[in-house]
Amino acid sequence: MTNTGGRKPDEGERYRAILETAARLICDRGYEGTSMQEIAAACRMTKAGLYHHIQNKEQLLFAIMNYGMDLFEEQVLSRVQDIANPVERLRACMRHNILLVTRGWSKEVIIILHEHATLTGETRAFIDARKKKYVDFLEEAFSQASQQGLIRPVDPTVGAFSFLGMVLWIYKWFKPDGRLTDEQIADGMVGMLFPPFAAVGDTAGQAGPSPLRMVPSVSATGTDSEDA
Amino acid sequence: MTNTGGRKPDEGERYRAILETAARLICDRGYEGTSMQEIAAACRMTKAGLYHHIQNKEQLLFAIMNYGMDLFEEQVLSRVQDIANPVERLRACMRHNILLVTRGWSKEVIIILHEHATLTGETRAFIDARKKKYVDFLEEAFSQASQQGLIRPVDPTVGAFSFLGMVLWIYKWFKPDGRLTDEQIADGMVGMLFPPFAAVGDTAGQAGPSPLRMVPSVSATGTDSEDA
DNA sequence: GCGCTGCTACCTACCGGTCGGTAGGTCTCC
DNA sequence: GGAGACCTACCGACCGGTAGGTAGCAGCGC
Missing domain, CATH: 1.10.357.10 (Tetracycline Repressor, domain 2)
Structure with missing residues (x-):
């Protein structure tokens, strides 16, 4: 879908909230196991209201x-x-x-x-x-x-x-x-x-053809302590 | 096609064929995405016929x-x-x-x-x-x-x-x-x-060198059964 | 041989409910 | 007054599952 840009401040926000809500349900029940009705309800909308935001x-x-x-x-x-x-x-x-x-x-x-x-x-x-x-x-x-x-x-x-x-x-x-x-x-x-x-x-x-050892290749180790 | 020829089609055999056919479909389309109708048809049966063999x-x-x-x-x-x-x-x-x-x-x-x-x-x-x-x-x-x-x-x-x-x-x-x-x-x-x-x-x-810090403690179990 | 019974393996026809999706209206806010 | 946001009401198709019937066959007494 074409994104219209920032017409309203929370336009994208609302859409993202729908994606996250739908994702939560689909993650739990699977895609085929989750109905649009359930997704709409979780978004506090009717199904037709949901379809206003998404295509299918x-x-x-x-x-x-x-x-x-x-x-x-x-x-x-x-x-x-x-x-x-x-x-x-x-x-x-x-x-x-x-x-x-x-x-x-x-x-x-x-x-x-x-x-x-x-x-x-x-x-x-x-x-x-x-x-x-x-x-x-x-x-x-x-x-x-x-x-x-x-x-x-x-x-x-x-x-x-x-x-x-x-x-x-x-x-x-x-x-x-x-x-x-x-x-x-x-x-x-x-x-x-x-x-x-x-x-x-x-x-x-x-x-090295030996399955056990390999060449040093020296001096490659520079970075240290990459933190998570 | 329904007749397997020879003696009785062996109830276990028929049941296993149903499981394998159903498995093929469910593997392709997913459990929720596969209908009992489709499974029955793939077994060359009606849905009611399928339900004669399975519970649900x-x-x-x-x-x-x-x-x-x-x-x-x-x-x-x-x-x-x-x-x-x-x-x-x-x-x-x-x-x-x-x-x-x-x-x-x-x-x-x-x-x-x-x-x-x-x-x-x-x-x-x-x-x-x-x-x-x-x-x-x-x-x-x-x-x-x-x-x-x-x-x-x-x-x-x-x-x-x-x-x-x-x-x-x-x-x-x-x-x-x-x-x-x-x-x-x-x-x-x-x-x-x-x-x-x-x-x-x-x-x-x-x-020998075994690129490690840890010492392999036990010296026993030198058995190298290179087999499987 | 003959009908009868009991059983398995399937069928047609149908159930209530839910599916994804839509037409068209109303409300609110700029 | 126009444009989104969201609604009620509804669609046809399909869902899992079932009621009740039937064809075929094995075993049975006679």
């Missing part, structure tokens, strides 16, 4: 997902993409992403994760393209880290999707009142996938 | 999930649970589980993964209990592997859910005709989470 149900989901992608890029990607050291970049990214999932601020992000096959056609392609930018970002980081000998060599795609699986699967099992805090989970997973990798000198050329 | 829609989903858990236990758990070395157990388990997800034989398993919050009440609790047995199995293996110094020390719960995330997230992105085969993914992920971790005084001399 599918466009509503599309808007929620785009909003979720905006939030993700703001709270994760933008905060880590300038870190020079690829492993530190991945560590910080993993930490931010885990906390984005565990802290329930953005139901929109959870909807993106769960309803991965609900949209079809152009809207599906658009969201998939935004997701792919994140995968590309991770693959690039894994590729750099591998080449610089900062991690054990791994196919960048396998690395990226292993990263994503560990991090994003959390929405299916994490309970805020469980034994483990989200910080502990973040520490554990970062330590597991990106352990301190003290490279040592090796005989063979770079990207 | 929720019980159908419950039956599908139990069937999926049976398949999982048969094709993954039962094949690895007797492996003595905990790391080899985890490696073999990961490989079997990945192939179970990538090869689309069991749509029921995918439904278990995707519809993790669709059931409620007792049926939900029952399936969750069956899932928990798998988590316990993984935690135990991680715990043993940590204690025996075969892997970098990690909280067993974090280890188990990292394992599960990497493996089970695959259903959301894997395409059989993609660049990577499922075998390559399995190799990559196994190598990533369970790299050759040289315990002290091991064979293959180069194992």
Whole structure:
């Protein structure tokens, strides 16, 4: 939909409130399991009143997902993409992403994760393209880290999707009142996938054929103590 | 078409065919997005005919999930649970589980993964209990592997859910005709989470440096059953 | 052989309710 | 007085589920 800009001060505000309310319900009950009637009621409106603001149900989901992608890029990607050291970049990214999932601020992000096959056609392609930018970002980081000998060599795609699986699967099992805090989970997973990798000198050329050791590549470690 | 020929169509056989047909549809369209009408038609029956075999829609989903858990236990758990070395157990388990997800034989398993919050009440609790047995199995293996110094020390719960995330997230992105085969993914992920971790005084001399701070405590369990 | 009974496997026809969505009116505020 | 914001009232299609009927078959006494 074409955005008319700031006609009224709270025009966008109202729309965003609808997205957030709808997201809360859809996150709980699923897209197909949530009726427009319920969404309208949660917005303290009738269904016809809701339809004054949105085009149809599918466009509503599309808007929620785009909003979720905006939030993700703001709270994760933008905060880590300038870190020079690829492993530190991945560590910080993993930490931010885990906390984005565990802290329930953005139901929109959870909807993106769960309803991965609900949209079809152009809207599906658009969201998939935004997701792919994140995968590309991770693959690039894994590729750099591998080449610089900062991690054990791994196919960048396998690395990226292993990263994503560990991090994003959390929405299916994490309970805020469980034994483990989200910080502990973040520490554990970062330590597991990106352990301190003290490279040592090796005989063979770079990207050593040995599955066990790799080239030092020296002097790459500059950034320190990236905080979450 | 209704006649399967020969003797009695075996009531269990017919019922299982219904579960598999329903699973195919639900896997494609989601539980809420699939109507009983569609399921009945796919079974070449009317809706009332379908209801002769099942109790209601929720019980159908419950039956599908139990069937999926049976398949999982048969094709993954039962094949690895007797492996003595905990790391080899985890490696073999990961490989079997990945192939179970990538090869689309069991749509029921995918439904278990995707519809993790669709059931409620007792049926939900029952399936969750069956899932928990798998988590316990993984935690135990991680715990043993940590204690025996075969892997970098990690909280067993974090280890188990990292394992599960990497493996089970695959259903959301894997395409059989993609660049990577499922075998390559399995190799990559196994190598990533369970790299050759040289315990002290091991064979293959180069194992020595072992890029870590932690000392692999136990010197026993040098058994390297490179099998699965 | 014959009808009869009991049973499974399905059918047609239908239930009350809800779905996503809309036509057209009213209210309020600039 | 015009433009959004929101309403009542309603649409046809479809939802999960059921009442009640029927075709086919196995077993039965006779």
